[in-house]
Amino acid sequence: MTLPSLNLLAQSILSGIFLGGMYGLIGLGLGLSWGLLRQINLAHFGYVFLSGYLCYQMTQYWGMDPLLALLILPPIFFGIGVVQQWALARFRITPFNSLLVTFGLTVMIESLIQWIWTADFRKMQTHYNELKFSVGGIFVPIPELFTLLLAVGLAFAIWAAMRFTDLGKAMRAMAEDAPIAAAFGINERGLSLLLSGLCVALAAVAGICFAVIFTLTPTQIFSWVGVVFAAVMLGGLGSALGPLVAGIIIGVSEAIAMVLFAPSWAPIVSFSLLIMMLLFRPGRA
Amino acid sequence: MLEVRDLRVGYGAAPALWDVNINVAGGELVCVVGPNGAGKTTLINALAGLNRATSGSIRLGGQDITRLASHLFCQAGIAIVPESRRLFTSMTVMENLELGSFLPGPRSHRARTLEQVCTLFPPVREKLNMPAGSLSGGQQQMVAIGRALMAQPKLLLLDEPSLGLAPSIVMDMFDAIRRINADGLSVLLVEQNVSMAMNLASRAYVLEEGRIVMEGDAKDLLQSPEVQKAYLGLD
Numbered sequence: 437m438t439l440p441s442l443n444l445l446a447q448s449i450l451s452g453i454f455l456g457g458m459y460g461l462i463g464l465g466l467g468l469s470w471g472l473l474r475q476i477n478l479a480h481f482g483y484v485f486l487s488g489y490l491c492y493q494m495t496q497y498w499g500m501d502p503l504l505a506l507l508i509l510p511p512i513f514f515g516i517g518v519v520q521q522w523a524l525a526r527f528r529i530t531p532f533n534s535l536l537v538t539f540g541l542t543v544m545i546e547s548l549i550q551w552i553w554t555a556d557f558r559k560m561q562t563h564y565n566e567l568k569f570s571v572g573g574i575f576v577p578i579p580e581l582f583t584l585l586l587a588v589g590l591a592f593a594i595w596a597a598m599r600f601t602d603l604g605k606a607m608r609a610m611a612e613d614a615p616i617a618a619a620f621g622i623n624e625r626g627l628s629l630l631l632s633g634l635c636v637a638l639a640a641v642a643g644i645c646f647a648v649i650f651t652l653t654p655t656q657i658f659s660w661v662g663v664v665f666a667a668v669m670l671g672g673l674g675s676a677l678g679p680l681v682a683g684i685i686i687g688v689s690e691a692i693a694m695v696l697f698a699p700s701w702a703p704i705v706s707f708s709l710l711i712m713m714l715l716f717r718p719g720r721a
Numbered sequence: 722m723l724e725v726r727d728l729r730v731g732y733g734a735a736p737a738l739w740d741v742n743i744n745v746a747g748g749e750l751v752c753v754v755g756p757n758g759a760g761k762t763t764l765i766n767a768l769a770g771l772n773r774a775t776s777g778s779i780r781l782g783g784q785d786i787t788r789l790a791s792h793l794f795c796q797a798g799i800a801i802v803p804e805s806r807r808l809f810t811s812m813t814v815m816e817n818l819e820l821g822s823f824l825p826g827p828r829s830h831r832a833r834t835l836e837q838v839c840t841l842f843p844p845v846r847e848k849l850n851m852p853a854g855s856l857s858g859g860q861q862q863m864v865a866i867g868r869a870l871m872a873q874p875k876l877l878l879l880d881e882p883s884l885g886l887a888p889s890i891v892m893d894m895f896d897a898i899r900r901i902n903a904d905g906l907s908v909l910l911v912e913q914n915v916s917m918a919m920n921l922a923s924r925a926y927v928l929e930e931g932r933i934v935m936e937g938d939a940k941d942l943l944q945s946p947e948v949q950k951a952y953l954g955l956d
């Protein structure tokens with residue numbers, strides 16, 4: 437093992453933070469629906485990629501700016517989330533079965549993407565790709581920074597809404613005891629539709645950021661499941677800030693492991709963290 | 722105020738309540754007593770929309786609420802203090818009380834009702850920012866009653882508010898219920914503590930195996946040989 441230069445280490449840690457921000461952004465909606473709706477929505481990953489590909493289509497073929505996609509896609513995906521929740525409730529899908537159903541949905545989305553955009557690698561070319569600045573010899577890419585700030589902003593906004601608004605408190609109450617919440621006038625069905633819409637809209641936001649930063653390929657969908665699950669479970673189900681904090685911890689640990697050992701060590705780090713947390717965490721389920 | 726006609730409620734195929742008839746007049750305090758498993762919780766939960774009626778009707782102030790969606794019972798004027806309290810334990814006392822006044826009507830009077838609840842239960846004022854689950858049993862019961870009062874109901878449902886509390890706190894709890902009723906709120910109280918409940922109530926019903934077997938003036942019922950024998954262990 438050779439010691440890396442400080443500069444390389446700092447650059448790696450920074451990219452670990454950015455990658456962690458991406459984990460957190462993808463995990464945000466996943467964890468909210470898991471913790472508050474009791475649904476493990478695997479289709480979340482499908483939606484992230486679908487939104488990424490749509491953003492690719494809008495920018496590369498229709499000449500739109502990714503920021504415009506950020507205005508257009510989340511409301512559409514909100515609608516998709518509402519429809520999905522309506523269907524899951526309509527057919528009384530249990531939480532465990534929701535895992536199977538949404539897994540199937542993800543496979544279908546993957547096929548749809550392959551059919552429309554083929555299995556080729558797709559890299560969005562926009563003027564944002566080249567934007568970066570440097571601080572003390574460390575390069576800071578603007579799209580990554582933007583993603584991180586967006587993740588932090590959204591996580592804080594949702595945290596504040598859950599904590600300080602009546603609607604947010606109603607969602608937490610519903611997650612704890614839905615029948616009693618209903619007895620005080622909280623419309624479980626309506627709130628669930630709203631929450632599911634919000635989570636899928638968050639998937640759309642993550643997908644757009646993803647498409648700007650990473651190369652898209654449909655088979656990649658499932659390779660993000662493990663590490664984002666780790667971030668969500670480490671951060672706490674239903675927590676708004678937890679997945680982001682945990683995502684950044686994982687991202688930085690991975691980056692350090694890659695610099696000190698080898699890139700293949702990265703997944704080992706995130707899952708060791710997760711398993712240790714599950715073994716040693718006091719109490720909470 | 723409340724008129725329950727031929728109410729039948731079941732879990733799956735087996736009915737737990739058979740053709741129950743109950744009335745609560747405006748401003749009245751009525752109690753329902755009965756042994757374990759008689760169906761008291763089934764009854765009170767049906768009145769709050771937590772259980773669905775299979776047949777019969779529930780009317781509140783002339784409005785038929787039997788088939789309303791669960792979350793509309795509160796708007797119709799019913800608030801419940803459920804068995805074993807069922808507070809939102811991970812949330813603060815203040816948040817529990819705010820959730821009681823979730824609907825727009827009660828929400829607009831939130832500050833005033835909160836003040837009334839804190840006046841009725843002084844310990845609650847000290848604990849507003851604590852997680853509800855960290856409170857003692859008696860304090861949690863106060864929060865549960867407070868949460869229901871925050872909804873500004875026409876009818877307050879109480880399911881065994883004395884359950885698991887120390888005797889001295891039980892006295893306080895019954896006194897608070899008496900004061901709530903004295904302020905004009907109609908109350909339906911379910912209790913196993915038969916003598917205390919009947920001393921408080923103006924009328925009483927005795928529920929056994931899902932059926933009303935006795936009803937009448939609470940003081941008369943308390944003196945009746947059947948109640949003395951079955952519930953107070955006197956001969």
Ligand SMILES: Nc1ncnc2c1ncn2[C@@H]1O[C@H](COP(=O)(O)OP(=O)(O)OP(=O)(O)O)[C@@H](O)[C@H]1O
Nearest residue numbers: 732737755756757758759760761762763764804913
């Ligand atoms: N969720 C349920 N599913 C099936 N049966 C139930 C359920 N809840 C209650 N029961 C049954 O319905 C009957 C009435 O129960 P209920 O809880 O209403 O009685 P209770 O009078 O409130 O008793 P306690 O004094 O113990 O609270 C009992 O026979 C009980 O076993």
Ligand SMILES: [Mg+2]
Nearest residue numbers: 761762763804
């Ligand atoms: Mg009971």
